[in-house]
Amino acid sequence: MAGHRIDMLDIQRIVQLKARGESNRSIARLLGINRKTVNEYVLHLKEKGKDFSELKDLDETSLASVLPSPKVFNKPDTYQELSGMFPEFKRSMQSSGFTYLNIWELSIQRIGASRRGRKSLVLHMMIVLRDL
Structure with missing residues (x-):
């Protein structure tokens, strides 16, 4: 609490x-x-x-x-989708000419994000990249 x-x-x-x-x-x-x-x-x-x-x-x-039962935090679907892309992100990061823009474009292409949804996508991307 x-x-x-x-x-x-x-x-x-x-x-x-x-x-x-x-x-x-x-x-x-x-x-x-x-x-x-x-x-x-x-x-x-x-x-x-x-x-x-x-x-x-x-x-x-x-x-x-x-007492109330402990709250369980469920990660949003976007995070789950990005997590599934970890192997591809790792390969991209090891290739020559890598930039974070490559991962960003790949994520937008796969997940798609409206202008409004891009802010949350950026937050999820930061979490995903931290976990790599």
């Missing part, structure tokens, strides 16, 4: 400290966790409709079942 998952022990401590009446800011300071991360966990736990005094008595497994 807030871009980072935190340790279950920290989540249990958040619940205990909230049950004691601590503010989110003081919890963040005490545990060394980003305030926004604490806010998101507290908000999510409040949405479950249980009081923090009830939640603090839950074991680790039960508390984990109340």
Whole structure:
């Protein structure tokens, strides 16, 4: 949450400290966790409709079942298509007279990109070239 998952022990401590009446800011300071991360966990736990005094008595497994499952990042289709072109990119990069323009033109030719889509294509190209 807030871009980072935190340790279950920290989540249990958040619940205990909230049950004691601590503010989110003081919890963040005490545990060394980003305030926004604490806010998101507290908000999510409040949405479950249980009081923090009830939640603090839950074991680790039960508390984990109340939390959202981790988000899975799916790479966009364009990235997947470009990844399939890795071998061809590598061959191009090893040939004499190689320029990144060659890869760019090959990508545009294969995938096609409208003027609007070229910005995202550039971002995906940067990721692909970094992975080579």
